[in-house]
Amino acid sequence: MDGTIQEYVLDMAADTKKEPLRVKQYDTNSRQARITLKMGGEPWTIPFGCQIYINVRKTDGTLADATCTRIDEHTVLAPITEQMTAVTGTQLGELYFLGSDGDIKSQTFPVVVYEAVMDQARIESSDDFQSLQGALRQVQTSTDVADIAAQYATEQGNSARDAAQRANDAADSIQVAVDAAANAKDCESNAKNSELAAAQTQQEVTDYVEAQKAAFAGYSKRESDSKYANALTETATGEGGVTVEDAWTAPVLGLEVTGKSEQVATTGAQLLPQPQFNDTKNGITVKTQTDGGISITGTATAAITFTVAEILLQAGQYTLSGLSGLVVGKMYFQLVEISAQGGQFVGELAKVGHVTSATVTIDHDVWARAEIKVLSGVTADSVCYPMLNFGDTALPWEPYTGAAPSPSPDYPQDIISVGTVSTGKQMLNADTIVQGGINADTGATNNASNFVRSDYIPVKPGDYVLSGDGLKSYLNYVMYFNQEKVIQSSLSIKPTNGKFTVTEGIAYIRIRFIAKDGAEGTVIPSEVVALKPMLNTGDIALPWEPYTGGKPSPSVEYPQTLEVGVTGAQLFYKSLVTLQGTGAEADITDKRAIKITYTRANGGKYAGFIVDDKINIIGKTLTISYSGIVSSKSGLTPGIRLYWIDNNGSVLSYVVYVNKSPTTITIEDPQNDMATKLALLLYADIGDAAVVNDYVIYKDIMINAGDIPLPWEPYMGCQNVPITLTEPLRGVGEYRYRIMCRDGVWGIERCVGVVDNGQWKKINVVSGSAGHRFVYDATDMIEKLNCMVMCTKYTRRPNGSSFSNAGDYMATDERGKIFIRTLNPDFETIEAFKEFMADAITIYPLATPTWEPFPDATQQALNALTTYAGTTHLTITAGGPAAEVTLEYVQDTHKALEQCQEAAKEYTDNQLAAIVAALPTATQAAIVDNQTTRLLQEV
Secondary structure, three states: OOOEEEEEEEEOOOOOOOOOEEEEOOOOOOEEEEEEEEEOOEEOOOOOOOEEEEEEEOOOOOEEEEEOEEEEOOEEEEEEOOOOOOOOEEEEEEEEEEEOOEEEEOOOEEEEEEOOOOOHHHHHOOOOHHHHHHHOHHHHHHHHHHHHHHHHHHHHHHHHHHHHHHHHHHOOOHHHHHHHHHHHHHHHHHHHHHHHHHHHHHHHHHHHHHHHHHHOOOOOOOHHHHHHOOOOEEEEEEEOEEEEEEEOOEEOOEEEEEOOEEEOOEOOOOOOOOOOOEEEEOOEEEEEOOOOOEEEEEEOOOOEEEEEEEEEEOOEEEEEEOOOOOOOOOEEEEEEEEOOOOOOEEEEEEEEOOOOEEEEEEOOOEEEEEEEEEOOOOEEEEEEOOEEEEOOOOOOOOOOOOOOOEOOOOOOOOEEEEOOOEOOOOOOOHHHOEEOOEOOOOOOEOOOOOEEEOOOEEOOOEEEEEEOOOOHHHEEEEEEEOOOOOEEEEEEOOOOOOEEEEOOOOOEEEEEEEOOOHHHOOOOHHHHHOOOOEEEEOOOOOOOOOOOOOOOEOOOOOOEEEEEEEEEOOOOOOEEEOOOOOOEEEEOOOOOEEEEEEOOOOOOOEEEEEEEEHHHHOOOEEEEEOOEEEEOOOOOOOEEEEEEEOOOOOEEEEEEEEOOOOEEEEOOOOOOOOOOEEEEEEEOOOOOOOOOOOEEEEEOOEEEEOOOOOOOOOOOOEEEEEEEEOOOEOEEOOEEOEEEEEOOEEEEEEEEEEOOHHHOEEEOOOOOOOOEEEEEEOOOEOOOOOOOOEEOOOOEOOOOOOOOOOOOEEEEOOOOEEEEEEOOOOOOOHHHHHHHHOOOOEEEEEEEEEEEEOOHHHHHHHHOOEEOOEEEEEEEEOOOOOOEEEEEEEEOHHHHHHHHHHHHHHHHHHHHHHHHHHOOHHHHHHHHHHHHHHHHHHO
């Protein structure tokens, strides 16, 4: 059967591995491990021509082994056999490589076998056991194939005898006849041998089936669920969730949500500092995107040039690239020489737009300006990623990090894990924005209706930027205050696109926003909050995130929710919503129909239903279908439309008109923060023919995920289990947090530790070398050479001694120590270094995982989760990257048997084809001749 393949890594030079392979008791032909082999962190090459085995010593002292498959020179596919899963507990395994001139074994690794929940004795006596014996799919299929093979072999023998007779009758000479008869006789003998072999195979397979009955695994998890005692079970894995099409209505057998951590890393190839565009000139709008790209939109009323950066280039070779998608011959990204920084044009160095990249060689140091040029009359709608790098080859775009690799002290990179909602960069607490202004001279506040203001925001000297989509019209003033909160000065920030600088002596700032229409208009706090203002340090606007006290979230102070959701195939749940402007009512008493009645002349003629919240639906593909539409009279024009609405029921923007069944659509982001929900509008009449009490009935409306319409089914409900996270689900390599059930208790297994930045110590460097060295003693870290760690401020260096090699990097040893080597001259004292590292995050793999059980309410909610007959969607909603999800569930027996039958038919067809292909040519010819004659007789 198609089961699960676990990714696993073994080190040929290491002792016992901590991380186990995980399987379920009595699993049969369904578990495999794809094992990558390494030696000291480097790939280990499998000896050529060797035989590979997996050996397992079980907790009862017995042994089991199996032959492995070599995938490539570094990777093995190892089967986990039924005998390896026969005993619960932690078994010990190893890989054994046997060559012609010697042998070698891998490091020992644990194989954890979780207890099966089925009562085996009960299965043996079950009346319906034979119908469920399809779980032993391969062996039962082999029995059927053996029967067919035996029958077919007999027919081949008869065909061979016919061929021999025809050969005798048709021979032109005695010699030919003798040869033909002898050949046919051999065919008959071969067929008889095939018949005997098939019969023997049939008996062997029958014996095997009987021997395996005791290993049949079913389901008896809860005392009240005895009706599932003989159920078939299956496992599915996916990113962010799973969808299964063969589930039965039954409790979820198992669920595992695995964490991961991601971090941007750059090579330093980018030489152009990141521009911060948010401007419109000559009809062209340029705006820097949150991912670093530059959007160019509009129609140019005159030629216009936008400066990306000015840099000093040393003599050498450079390649310019990154403007694919621009209007060829009308838009350019060019590099020009200038007389000095901010100086005049001297000459063109390189240009792209008509070509994808251009290389230029400079024989002396020059000041250069990179710029985007749009010619008059061009209509643009593009996003470009300007790139300038050394050499004659265009390299992939990456953000600017000081022409050096990152993460680094000057260009840190956040670690984003499953569940991460914020990095702590947001400085503006939107909850503190209140009505009224601030006097720019005295700092006094008022209740003016044309202003709203922030509270005091603690700051340090440096650059800051305030950003937000649509926020520019509201920008007004930033007020500077000293430690005693006495106003020192103020600055108009609208002309600076939200950028400002804090100088020495300033301890706080307050921000004043003005009405969009200026001093004559009005504004309220929620209007500005809806635009998601983002205040962060530096001169680059960062993506919006909620305020979480200046620290990453989830945290103890700012916990976040990870939600487990389970739904059936039907996503339409007839949730009526009150919409502004509607003039129709909906009757939903019929389970399979909705009646929309026109109730008010000169009003709206539709009723609205919630499909889903925006956060859940963006990016999903939906198929909408129905079985029929009935109108109360001719002339009415029914209609089904999707619209975005806000929290007040205002219809904001049109998505799609469902003018046929089925209609498939992928839901895109409306680019409107006010839009919070997707609504389905059902019309009594799109036109003007309806009068009061006219109606339309819509039958069997079905909304399902994917691009294939599914048969109508009722809405099964939506099971939601919120899980409170006080830290994200982290992961370093193969060591990851897991939400799981252990010994009947749900909780989080944590395999990753976090450095306490107050525990760094300063140590010496080799005499005469530059820089400083610091160490953290991670007593709970795995003891492994070149252990994988992640840090927001330093790049891990896999090899080399931090004692003798100068630079800015992080390293580890095999004794649980983490080292940082730095060239920063400011770190003469350990206190200075600790202050610098105070907001850094460093994570590492733990030698022994920790375990935290969930509260009772969460335990009960997770235990109550069920799958639905037919389609079940299980999704994980959380911040950060998508989690890996594994679901174990009860299968629909009928669908499972259908799958078995299809697999058996394919297997049988292949086996028969192989048998026929192995027969001598004359026998094959006789078979074809008999089949042709039979077909002609039927015609």
